[in-house]
Amino acid sequence: MRWLARFRRRRDEEIDEELESHLRMAIQDRIERGEPPDAARRRALAEFGSRTLAKEATRSVWTWTAIEQLAADLQIGVRVLWRAPALSAAAIVLIALVIGGNTTIFSMVHSILAKPAPGVAADRLVTLGWVTDGDEHPDGSYPNYLYVSAATTTLRPMLAFAFNRFILTTGDGSYAIQGVTATASYFETLAIRPIKGRTFTDREERLDASGLVAVISQHLWRERFAESADIIGRTTVVNGHVATIVGVAPPDFRGVLFGEGSDIWMPLVAYAEADGARATLADRAAPRVVTIGRLAPGVSLTAAQAELATIARQLPRAPGDAWRSRTIQLFPYSATAAGDSLVAQRGPWFLAMFSIITGLTLLIVCANVANLMLARAVVRAREMAVRRSFGASHARIARIFIAEGLAIGMAAWAAAALFAFWTTRAIPRLMKPFDGNGSRIAFDFTPDWQVLGYAMLLALAGTALVSAAPAIRACRHDLQPLLKAGEQGVVPGRSSVxxxxxxxxxxxxxxxxxxxxxxxxSLAMLTATDLGFDRDKLLLVTINTRAAARTAPANVALLDAMVERLRTVRGVTAVTYARRPVQAFWWMEPVSAGAGAAPLVVERNEVGPGYLRAMGVAPIAGRDIDAHDAARGAVAAIVNQRLAAALWPGQPAVGRTLQLRAYREPVVVAGVAPDGLYSGYRRQSDPNFVLVSARHAPPPPDEMTIYVRYASSLDEAVPAIGRALRAVDDRAPIVYLRTMDEQLASLTWLVDALAILLGLFAGGSLLIATIGQYAAMAFTMRRRMRDFGVRIALGASTRDIASSVVREGLRVTAAGLAIGAALGLATAAALRSMLFGITPTDARTYAGVFALLAAASLVACYLPAHRAARIDPMQALRDE
Amino acid sequence: MSELLQGTLDMLILQTLRWGPAHGYSIAQAIRAGSRDVFRVETGSLYPALHRLEKRRLVRAEWRTSANKQRAKYYRLTPAGRRHLTREQSRWRQLVHAVRALMRPRGQEG
Known part of the structure; x- marks a missing residue:
């Protein structure tokens, strides 16, 4: 605003100078005509008239434009704020903090939910959701994709892809990487242009004599190929298949999904053919591919949606497929829309939750700042009365308050933007960057223009709230009595606002x-839940055996050899392995509990010998999976107690057989384990398990997880384990390695982060509310100084005064508590599904909150009361 | 006579400036002399009018040193100002004709 002021000042000076020169010329004219200088001057001045008036009139030609008026108001606003720097700073800091905090959160939620993956041109991209009998699946089958992409005219082009974990074998070792097998239209649809070479062609989608081709990420090119210039045309080994590198993707592109981290792209069909999985890909009933399309030019989402609904009804039926209704739902693409992650599922919920918190905290802080402003407005009531009596309109006075609010709002916005930039960089460092499958999640929360716009919106809303109360008050009150009262006059009426x-x-x-x-x-309950196994000092080592083993039996033999080798490592007390780790998805099997009974859903996993022992679980009946099971012939399995009781009530379970869908032969129960959460934290309570001996039902080579219980320190154990595994076979790289605690935290970190954020907000709001109450009380006290003075003069004791003040304050507190509790109950009821192990009316929570708030409020009331009680009555009365 | 019809002062100023750039004082003197002392333009009206014209881009102003070594703000007609003046002149002539027709004593028409 300074340039404007300077500009205006210059114009003022210029007008002055112009009028001055006019006067000079008039005088000189008269002198030249022969008048004596004195008389000439006098007459010229008289003729000139009021100089001030002329100047004002001239100046008014230039002012009174809307912008300049606003600037002038803002200047008044700034000047007023400058006069009370402490209060203004408090107001700005309060609003900046709340806007900054909200912007940070909005930025986080926005980057998780709305931002496209880096490098993807998201404009007009849509994700297809395949809905069968009302059940939505993010994936479709490849034959269905082919059908839709041939039939549609609204989605041009379309792509399909599947995620894969690959082992890349180069000259200097084997590495586990994340990758994608995709249709040739993948890069075209996403508008990704390679920085080197090309992407694959339609012809290369089918495997022919020229062999497999691959596009690699710039990241992989740098990490594994040292950015060598002759990368195009080089061959590499992927999962045991030779592939020719034909292109390098642009630097930031790592796949379409949030935290995907893909490093290699290969043709979908050609890879399936090379891997002998052509038949699986051709299964129309098996959802295996993510499908995305780009709306053709001029086509609206609604039009595309209508067309796809029609196409979905015409989709051919797979043999034995018994669905009744089928449709395809289109979603605007986002990096999480197609994901199956917890983040994606909970996304809308988080967004709603945070919007509410955002709104509430903003309201609280603005209420507070408004209160501060109101307090000052009362002090300034006399100034306003003077302005009014000089003819300032209501609108003009309201404008002064709004200008003040605007000045605060803008300052706060700038501060908040800085704050948000800082926090969005700091927060990802506090988060656990892995999901349950070991994918590293790369967060980028830095606010973009949309987020800054959101912050601006908040600042404007804040301004409106902050300035409304004093403006209303100033306009509503009859100000005449204020003019009559003295400077320290009592302002009539308590402010109900x-x-x-x-x-x-x-x-x-x-x-x-x-x-x-x-x-x-809820979180405390969740983490305190007894899992039923010993989570301490347990290491999970996931390896990929695809390059080291060709067949399922070879896979198991390899793992057995590794377990044997690990047993000899110093500090290792127990070793076993499993096909899936804890806290990853286990296979679900419906198990019939006899004729007529509803089938039980059982979670299945294939495990190595000594699984129960390594997990620290003692069988209730029978025995653990052991190394001799294979020799006994039948497929050995362990069931949990609840399942055994449900299947064979009142009878011993050991020796019984159970038919599972996954195997041709029934499994024989070798042991019964106590109930526990063996697959990790789940939302369903009372899960049932079947742990099948991997030696009998060998899983195909893929990712396998070795469980190592160690007695030594982690620092010693980890390198020794790595060496032992490499000694057995260095073609089976470690995909990731973490403790059981870390693995379990992969589920809870989000809830954890939420609780921390909520806690910060709540703590902040408590502090702010307390300060607010203190400010309001202190202000009331000041206004009622004389009242107290009179009462003390009439013989009231300090205690009387203090207790009356505190009582008054606590009445306000009680009202706040009552309303807040009602709101809290309503909100908690709405959140019921998110709470784990407690009810929305959890008495301990409410008791704690009430005690905390009552204590804080008492402090806020006591301090002003204490001061009120020590008023010198003479002083108070003299001020009148 | 000091009251002028709104807009008339603007026209008179523009008319004065037709003969070349001038500063406020000389404009006032020119109007006064040209009207045989009938119009005495007050500074309180002259300068707002000049600045209004400047704001409307009908005149342009610049600081210059006058013949007798005085610094003064000189105003000059812009092409837009010249066009405006032409329009105003024809408007004024119509007005004068209309008023004259109205004020002429009865029976003298034709």
Whole structure:
């Protein structure tokens, strides 16, 4: 605004100078005509008239444009704020903090939910959701993709791809990498142009004499090929198949999904053919590919949706497929829309949750700042009365307050943007960057223009809220009495607006605190749940055996050899392996509990010998899976106690057989384990398990997880384990390695992060509400100084005064608590599905919140009360 | 006579400036002399009018040193100002004709 002021000042000076020169010329004219200088000057001045008036009139030609008026108002606003720097700084910092915090969160949620993956041109991309009998699946089958892409005119082009874990074997070793097998249209649809070479062609989609081709990421090119210039045309070995590198993807592109981290792209069909999986890909009933399309030019989402619904009804039926209805749902593409991750599933919920918190905290803080402003507005009531009596309109006075609010809002916005830039960089470092499958999640929360726009919106909303209360108050009150009263005059009437704001703040604090409290308690319950196995000092080592073993029996033999070798490592007390680790998805099997009974859903996993022992679980009946099972012939399995009781009530389970869908032969129960959460934290309570001996039902070579229980320190164990595994076969690289605690945290970190954020917000709101109440009380006290003075003079004791003040304050607190509790209960009821192990009316949470808030409020009321009680009555009365 | 019809002062100023750039004082003097002392333009009206014309881009102003070594702000007609003046002149002539027709004593028409 300074340039404007300078500009205006210059114009003022210029007008002055112009009028001055006019006057000079008039005088000189008269002198030249023979008048004496004195008389000439006098007459010229008289003729000139009022100089001030002329100047004002001239100046007014230039001012009174809307922008300049706004600037002038803003200048007044800034000047007013400058006069009370402490208060203004407090207001700005409060709003900046809340906007900054909200912007940070919005930025995080926005980057998780709305941003496309880096490098992807998201414009007009849509993800297809395949809905069968109302059940939506993010994946479709490849034959269905072919059918739709041939039939559609609204989605041009379309792509299909599947995720794969690959082992890349180069001259200096084997590496586990994430990759994608995709149709040739993949790169075209996403508008990805290679920085070197080309992408694969339609012809290369089928495997022919020229062999497999691959596009690699710039990341892989740098990490594994040292950015060598002759990369195009080089061959590499992927999962044991020779592939020719034909292109390098642009630097930031690592796949379409959030945290995907893909490093290699190969043709979908050709790879399936090379891997002997052509038949699986051709299964119309098996959803295996993610499908994405780009809306053809001029086609709306609705039009495409209508067309695809029609096509979906015409989809051919696979043999034995018994669905009744079928449709395809289109979603605007986002990096999480096609994902199956917890983040994607919970995304909309988080967004709603955070929007509510955002709104509430903004309200609280604005209520507070409004209260501060209101307090000052009362002090400035006389100034406003003077302005009014000089003819300032209501609108003009309201404008002054709005200008003040705007000045605060803009300053706060700038500060908030800085704050958000800082926090969005700091927060990803606090988060656990892995998901349950060992994929590293790369967060980029840096705010973009949309987020900054959102912050601006918040700032404007804040401004409106902050300036509304004093503006309304200034306009509503009859200001005449204020002019008559002295400078220290008593302002009549208690401000109901101010009290209302305090109640509101307290209520919101209660709401936030209870929500945060419930989230914390829920999390505590979750992590304190007895899993049924010993989670301490247990290491999970996931390896990929695809390059080291060709067949399922060879796979198991390799793992057995590795287990044998690990047993000899110093500090290792027990070793076993499993096809799937804890806290990853196990296979679900419906198990018939006899004729007529509803089938039980059982989670299945194939495990190595000594599994129970390594997990620290003692069987209730029978025995653990052991190394001699294979010699006994039948497929050995362990079931949990609840399942055994359900299948064979009142009878011993050991020796019984159970038919599972996955195997031709029934499994024989070798042992019964106590109930526990063997597959990790789940939302369903009371899960059932069948642990099948991997030696009998050998899983094909793929990712396998070795469990190592160690007695030594982690630092010693990890390198020794790595060496032992490489000594057995260095073609089976470690995909990832983590402790059981870390593995379990892969589920809880999100809830954890949520609880921490909620806690921060709630704590902040409590602090703010307390300060707010203190400010309001202190202000009331100041206004009622004389009242107290009179009462003390009439013989009231300090205690009387103090307790009356505190009582008044606590009435406000009680109102806030009551409203807040009601809001809290309503919110918690809505969140019921997210709470784990506690009810929305958890008494301990509410008791805690009430105690905390009452204590804080007591402090806020006591301090002003204490001061009120020590007023010198003479002083107070003299001020009148 | 000091009250002028709104807009008339603007026209008079533009008319004065037709003969070349001039500063505020000389404009006032020219109007006064040209009207045989009938129009005495007050500074309180002259300068707002000049600045209004400047704002509307009908005149342009610049600081110059006058013949007798005084710094003064000189105003000059812009092409837009010249066009505006032409329009105003014809409007004024119509107005004068209309007023004259109205004010002529009865029976003297034709």
């Amino acid at each position: 101010s009290t209302g704001l305090v109640v509101l703040q307290l209520a919101f604090s209660v709401l936030l605190l209870t929500t945060a409290g419930l989230a914390y308690r």
